[in-house]
Amino acid sequence: xxxxxxxxxxxxxxxxxxxxxxxxxxxxxxxxxxxxxxxxxxxxxxxxxxxxxxxxxxxxxxxxxxxxxxxxxxxxxxxxxxxxxxxxxxxxxxxxxxxxxxxxxxxxxxxxxxxxxxxxxxxxxxxxxxxxxxxxxxxxxxxxxxxxxxxxxxxxxxxxxxxxxxxxxxxxxxxxxxxxxxxxxxxxxxxxxxxxxxxxxxxxxxxxxxxxxxxxxxxxxxxxxxxxxxxxxxxxxxxxxxxxxxxxxxxxxxxxxxxxxxxxxxxxxxxxxxxxxxxxxxxxxxxxxxxxxxxxxxxxxxxxxxxxxxxxxxxxxxxxxxxxxxxxxxxxxxxxxxxxxxxxxxxxxxxxxxxxxxxxxxxxxxxxxxxxxxxxxxxxxxxxxxxxxxxxxxxxxxxxxxxxxxxxxxxxxxxxxxxxx
Amino acid sequence: xxxxxxxxxxxxxxxxxxxxxxxxxxxxxxxxxxxxxxxxxxxxxxxxxxxxxxxxxxxxxxxxxxxxxxxxxxxxxxxxxxxxxxxxxxxxxxxxxxxxxxxxxxxxxxxxxxxxxxxxxxxxxxxxxxxxxxxxxxxxxxxxxxxxxxxxxxxxxxxxxxxxxxxxxxxxxxxxxxxxxxxxxxxxxxxxxxxxxxxxxxxxxxxxxxxxxxxxxxxxxxxxxxxxxxxxxxxxxxxxxxxxxxxxxxxxxxxxxxxxxxxxxxxxxxxxxxxxxxxxxxxxxxxxxxxxxxxxxxxxxxxxxxxxxxxxxxxxxxxxxxxxxxxxxxxxxxxxxxxxxxxxxxxxxxxxxxxxxxxxxxxxxxxxxxxxxxxxxxxxxxxxxxxxxxxxxxxxxxxxxxxxxxxxxxxxxxxxxxxxx
Numbered sequence: 001x002x003x004x005x006x007x008x009x010x011x012x013x014x015x016x017x018x019x020x021x022x023x024x025x026x027x028x029x030x031x032x033x034x035x036x037x038x039x040x041x042x043x044x045x046x047x048x049x050x051x052x053x054x055x056x057x058x059x060x061x062x063x064x065x066x067x068x069x070x071x072x073x074x075x076x077x078x079x080x081x082x083x084x085x086x087x088x089x090x091x092x093x094x095x096x097x098x099x100x101x102x103x104x105x106x107x108x109x110x111x112x113x114x115x116x117x118x119x120x121x122x123x124x125x126x127x128x129x130x131x132x133x134x135x136x137x138x139x140x141x142x143x144x145x146x147x148x149x150x151x152x153x154x155x156x157x158x159x160x161x162x163x164x165x166x167x168x169x170x171x172x173x174x175x176x177x178x179x180x181x182x183x184x185x186x187x188x189x190x191x192x193x194x195x196x197x198x199x200x201x202x203x204x205x206x207x208x209x210x211x212x213x214x215x216x217x218x219x220x221x222x223x224x225x226x227x228x229x230x231x232x233x234x235x236x237x238x239x240x241x242x243x244x245x246x247x248x249x250x251x252x253x254x255x256x257x258x259x260x261x262x263x264x265x266x267x268x269x270x271x272x273x274x275x276x277x278x279x280x281x282x283x284x285x286x287x288x289x290x291x292x293x294x295x296x297x298x299x300x301x302x303x304x305x306x307x308x309x310x311x312x313x314x315x316x317x318x319x320x321x322x323x324x325x326x327x328x329x330x331x332x333x334x335x336x337x338x339x340x341x342x343x344x345x346x347x348x349x350x351x352x353x354x355x356x357x358x359x360x361x362x363x364x365x366x367x368x369x370x371x372x373x374x375x376x377x378x379x380x381x382x383x384x385x386x387x388x389x390x391x392x393x394x395x396x397x398x399x400x401x402x403x404x405x406x407x408x409x410x411x412x413x414x415x416x417x418x419x420x421x
Numbered sequence: 422x423x424x425x426x427x428x429x430x431x432x433x434x435x436x437x438x439x440x441x442x443x444x445x446x447x448x449x450x451x452x453x454x455x456x457x458x459x460x461x462x463x464x465x466x467x468x469x470x471x472x473x474x475x476x477x478x479x480x481x482x483x484x485x486x487x488x489x490x491x492x493x494x495x496x497x498x499x500x501x502x503x504x505x506x507x508x509x510x511x512x513x514x515x516x517x518x519x520x521x522x523x524x525x526x527x528x529x530x531x532x533x534x535x536x537x538x539x540x541x542x543x544x545x546x547x548x549x550x551x552x553x554x555x556x557x558x559x560x561x562x563x564x565x566x567x568x569x570x571x572x573x574x575x576x577x578x579x580x581x582x583x584x585x586x587x588x589x590x591x592x593x594x595x596x597x598x599x600x601x602x603x604x605x606x607x608x609x610x611x612x613x614x615x616x617x618x619x620x621x622x623x624x625x626x627x628x629x630x631x632x633x634x635x636x637x638x639x640x641x642x643x644x645x646x647x648x649x650x651x652x653x654x655x656x657x658x659x660x661x662x663x664x665x666x667x668x669x670x671x672x673x674x675x676x677x678x679x680x681x682x683x684x685x686x687x688x689x690x691x692x693x694x695x696x697x698x699x700x701x702x703x704x705x706x707x708x709x710x711x712x713x714x715x716x717x718x719x720x721x722x723x724x725x726x727x728x729x730x731x732x733x734x735x736x737x738x739x740x741x742x743x744x745x746x747x748x749x750x751x752x753x754x755x756x757x758x759x760x761x762x763x764x765x766x767x768x769x770x771x772x773x774x775x776x777x778x779x780x781x782x783x784x785x786x787x788x789x790x791x792x793x794x795x796x797x798x799x800x801x802x803x804x805x806x807x808x809x810x811x812x813x814x815x816x817x818x819x820x821x822x823x824x825x826x827x828x829x830x831x832x833x834x835x836x837x838x839x840x841x842x
Contacts, residue, residue, distance in 0.1 A: 011630050011641070013457045015448035018439060027436035036434045038469070041460040048459070055476065072614050072631060073622075106808060111611045113618075131809065152633070154810065209437050220437060274730075281710025282703030285724040289702025292778050292811055294726070301724040302734065303706040309695075309721040309764060313734060343730060357713050390713055 001034045001172055004056040008068035008077050009151060010043040021066040021149075021156050028160060030177040032168050033224075034062060044068060049080035057144050062168070067151030069134040071114045077148055078119060078137070085141050087121035095126060099133045127163040131155045138167065145171070177224055178231040180239040183252040184217040185403040186396075192217050195245040203238050214392050215399035216258070251406055258402045259287045265409040266297035271346035273405060275301040276314045276335035278326070279353035279369060283398040299343045304335070314338035314350075325364070327352050329381050332370035340374045347408060348374040349401050353384070355393045369397045373404045377411070380404070422455045422593055425477040429489035429498050430572060431464040442487040442570075442577050449581060453589050454597040455483060456645065465489060470501035478505075478565050483589075488572030490555040492535045498569055499540060499558070506562050508542035516547060520554045548584040552576045559588065566592070595647040601656040603664055604673040605638040606824040607817075613638050616666040624659050635813050636820035637679070672827055679823045680708045686830040687718035692767035694826060696722040697735045697760035699747070700774035700790060704819040720764045725756070735759035735771075746785070748773050750802050753791035757802075761795045768829060769795040770822050774805070776814045790818045794825045798832070801825070 005026070007019035019041055026036045037060055042048040049068065056063045068077030082089050096118035103110040117134045120126060127136030127147075132155040137148040147164060149156045184192055189212035196219065200208040203221075211218040221238055225231035243250045251261050266273055275284050285301035288294055302313045307326055310316040315338040316331055324330045332350045340348025353369030360366035367386040372379055384400060386393045426447070428440035440462055447457045458481055463469040470489065477484045489498030503510050517539035524531040538555050541547060548557030548568075553576040558569040568585060570577045605613055610633035617640065621629040624642075632639040642659055646652035664671045672682050687694055696705050706722035709715055723734045728747055731737040736759040737752055745751045753771045761769025774790030781787035788807040793800055805821060807814045 010628065011632055013447065013460065014641075015444050015451065016641075017632070018441065018444060020439065023436050023439060026434065030436065037464060038473075039434065039462040043458060052459075071611060073618070074630065106806075108609070111615050113614070114611060154813065209432075209435070211437055218437075275724075280707075281715075282706030282722055282724065285703030285726075286701075286707045289724070289726065289815075290812065294702075295780075298726050300726040300730040300734070301703055301722075303696075303703065303710070303722040303724065305706075305710065305716055305719050305721040306764075312763065313721070313723065342733065343727075359716075391711065394710075 001062065002037045002060045003029050003034045003062035003064060004038045004040065004060040005036060006049075006052050006056060006063065006065040007039070007041045007151075008044065008049055008065055009041075010045075010074070012041045012067075013043055019066070021151070021153055024153065024157055025064055025066070025160065028165065029062075029064075029168075030222075031179070032165070032172045033174070033176040034168070034172055044074045044076055046076050046080050046083075049077055050084045053081055053084050053146070057141070057146070061143060062145045062147070064147045064149065066149050066156055069117065069136070069148060069150045071111070071116050071133070075116065078116075078121065081137075081139065081146060081148060082121040085121070085139060085146070087123060087139070089119045089121055091115070092118050092120040092126065095120060095135050098128075098135070102133055127159050129155055129159055130162065131158050136163065138164070174226040175224055176226070176228065177222055178228065178235055180221045180235040181253070181255055182219040182239060182243055182246065182250050183255070183258070184219065184246055184249045185251050185258055185406070186215050186400050187217060187246070187249045189217055192219065192246060196242040199241045199245060200238060203234065206234065206238055214388060215396040248407065248410060251403065257290075258399065258406065260291050262288065262402050262405050263291045263294055263297060265406060266346075269346075269409055272297050272299050272344075273347050273349065274299040274339045274343040274345035275349045275351070275401075276304055276310070276339035277301055277349075277351040277401075278304055278310070278335070279355045280351050280394050280398045280401070281305065281355075283394055284349065284351065284401050287398055287402065299345050302339060310335065314342065327354055327364055327368055327370065329370050329372075329383060332372035333374070333379050333381055336372035336374040336379060346375060347405060349405060350374070351397060351401050353386075353393070353397055355390045355397075357390060367393050369393070371397065371401050371404060373408060375408060377408075422483065422596070423458045423481045424450050424455045424483035424485060425459045425461065425481040426457060427470075427473050427477060427484065427486040428460070428462045428572075429465065429470055429486055430462075431495070433462045433488075434464055440487070442572070442574055445574070445578055446485055446487075446581065449586065450483075450485075450589075451598045453586070453593045454595065454645070455589070455593055456598070465495045465497055467497045467501050467504075470498055471505045474502055474505050474567070478562070478567070482564060483566045483568070485568045485570065487570050487577055490538065490557070490569060490571045492532070492537050492554070496537070499537075499542065502558075502560065502567060502569060503542040506542065506560060506567070508544060508560070510540040510542055512536070513539050513541040513547065516541060516556055519549075519556070523554055548580055550576055550580055551583065552579050557584065559585070596645050597647070597649065599644045599646060599649065599652040599656055601642045601660040602674070602676055603640040603660060603667065603671050604676070604679070605640065605667055605670045606672050606679055606827070607636045607821050608638060608667065608670045610638055613640065613667060617663040620662045620666055621659060624655065627655065627659055635809060636817040669828065669831060672824065679820065679827065681712050683709065683823050683826050684712045684715055684718060686827060687767075690767075690830055693718050693720050693765075694768050694770065695720040695760045695764040695766035696770045696772070696822075697725055697731075697756035698722055698770075698772040698822075699725055699731070699756070700776045701772050701815050701819045701822070702726065702776075704815055705770065705772065705822050708819055708823065720766050723760060731756065735763065748775055748785055748789055748791065750791050750793075750804060753793035754795070754800050754802055757793035757795040757800060767796060768826060770826060771795070772818060772822050774807075774814070774818055776811045776818075778811060788814050790814070790821075792818065792822050792825060794829060796829055798829075
């Protein structure tokens with residue numbers, strides 16, 4: 001089965017915005033055995049939208065759009081599709097009540113323009129929006145299915161998962177996409193590929209993709225197959241062999257993020273974490289606390305951007321900063337040990353470095369970062385020389401700090417026996 | 422003048438890859454006065470490519486593609502376009518010599534398949550590739566211009582800048598895109614639109630777009646015009662009127678982010694900021710320190726996720742947490758005043774709340790957030806009831822905290838006179 005995706009929105013034709021909904025939609029459609037054969041971005045113009053849907057319906061059985069369902073004059077997807085399919089738009093009382101209700105719930109009065117969102121083409125099925133006011137729409141025309149989804153990613157994603165997936169699953173054939181992955185921390189893409197290429201080339205039926213972000217590599221293995229058992233077996237074998245070849249840098253086989261894996265390990269060992277971070281500016285804390293329930297193992301962080309705060313809040317000796325510099329191995333260790341002592345955490349992490357663009361010197365160029373980890377075992381410390389701009393240096397430093405916490409727990413039962421340290 | 426962009430490549434129809442070349446191309450085309458009216462992603466199939474070009478040439482004067490010019494069997498853009506335009510493909514000796522030369526330069530022998538890259542449609546102009554082997558191609562057909570560029574961004578970008586831009590500049594009219602914007606903090610999209618719709622509808626020649634993120638709205642005004650002075654004048658007038666209608670919630674007229682504006686205000690007033698944040702988990706600090714040079718005004722943050730840290734690091738009285746709860750107006754105030762006292766910052770911000778998904782109660786549901794700001798004036802405090810998932814609640818809370826810092830400086834000279842507080 002073939003699908004096309006249409007992203008509606010003039011802003012998506014500017015240099016400022018990219019349609020990213022299509023990645024989510026493609027992943028979910030593939031799993032249902034539906035191949036995406038074309039993606040189109042069109043403006044908010046009624047004619048452009050109508051033409052894009054007309055052409056797409058000539059080629060594909062399923063056409064899914066995102067955007068253009070909001071309350072404003074610019075939101076014309078409903079109108080364009082109704083006209084194309086020759087359906088009248090009618091005010092749907094039940095949808096209108098839902099929208100009014102949602103506004104009331106937040107103590108606001110519905111603006112008149114929001115009524116537009118309650119206009120529904122004849123014969124359409126309404127797809128409930130649990131995260132916003134614009135409902136989605138499911139229309140059938142002959143053998144074709146047209147699905148109109150809202151543009152905001154969190155609304156689109158929730159709607160697809162709760163309203164669209166089950167309806168599509170009833171229509172789709174037995175050939176499905178089967179998928180496994182590996183996530184790898186702090187290993188260069190070329191090294192990952194060098195280690196696993198001899199393995200994955202022996203699985204020509206599997207499509208292997210290596211995606212690289214700074215300090216974070218994803219390896220995806222995919223097979224289209226009607227035989228789920230055989231496909232899973234092959235994928236599992238390949239995933240295991242590749243994971244062995246990469247070694248301890250593999251942090252996840254199920255798509256968990258590094259901060260989720262760190263959280264899981266901390267929970268498992270009934271351990272707690274506290275951080276004193278300078279150049280990462282709160283990014284480590286922010287990533288750890290993205291995970292729901294992180295208050296069970298994360299005590300907190302001191303973002304000690306000034307030297308004063310390093311001294312006052314984390315007990316870094318002033319003369320150590322004076323003699324070694326704020327960006328030094330010694331200060332990283334003092335930060336890690338200081339925050340651990342102050343908070344009573346099982347593990348204390350300390351990070352100090354130069355994110356740039358300014359602040360570098362010949363001896364300590366931009367990208368110099370020291371990370372220390374204090375725990376039940378002797379404090380360990382790493383000196384990094386990271387490349388890239390400010391954002392990239394900060395991201396990589398946070399990534400390696402989190403990976404050091406993960407690896408802390410790889411070290412065997414002697415450590416675990418220390419429990420809460 | 423109108424252009425369409427076609428990205429060729431089956432990998433761009435998987436969940437892993439996004440066409441980003443179109444952003445670069447759009448920015449450069451817009452500056453030349455060329456509007457991008459559609460973007461399409463197609464597979465490597467000969468038919469799909471040919472159809473996409475055929476349709477695009479029906480609509481737009483310029484069609485630019487990326488990808489499908491490499492040496493492998495999958496690279497079919499040359500073939501597809503030659504067939505569509507009825508041009509024979511011929512081996513071009515000069516291109517072939519260039520490719521052979523490039524291989525020799527890197528000490529490698531040219532593989533036979535690379536000859537494919539030297540096949541040029543009759544009548545095409547060759548666009549030199551300074552960073553790779555695949556040359557680009559410029560074809561004209563009647564009034565239409567077809568430009569085939571390689572897929573790798575660094576090859577495409579260099580080729581566009583050195584080979585394409587000058588050729589297009591000769592063809593394009595004086596009409597250019599002119600642009601202004603407003604950024605608005607913490608006002609719902611519908612309210613922004615209600616306030617400015619009566620204004621922008623009186624400027625039918627201006628294309629107005631309202632882009633909404635949680636707690637952050639962008640309003641873009643664009644005119645295509647050959648008269649730069651008149652266009653700028655109209656845009657400025659509209660921008661001013663819209664800004665007046667929205668009021669103090671407008672934080673930027675030049676595209677600066679909220680954290681950049683906050684940084685600018687702090688610098689301007691020689692003030693410093695310190696934060697004690699709980700539910701935002703470091704996000705406020707992380708956003709403030711995204712800005713290069715933020716160490717000049719940002720002292721740091723205590724991410725006091727545990728009650729213990731609120732007490733020990735920010736001097737929140739333990740009995741206050743016991744009597745009012747960690748998520749309360751009183752604790753927010755204690756956090757703001759405590760971090761200000763501890764660090765000596767001009768402004769101390771305190772944030773405490775329930776980001777969810779768990780932790781809510783009937784009295785304090787998920788999304789309840791208290792933010793306090795302590796400075797030279799009496800401490801102010803806001804109670805928020807935010808909606809959405811964990812990420813959204815955190816983002817909005819950080820947004821409003823930053824906006825409160827910005828508004829602190831809107832309050833007139835009496836405050837400013839207090840200087841460093």
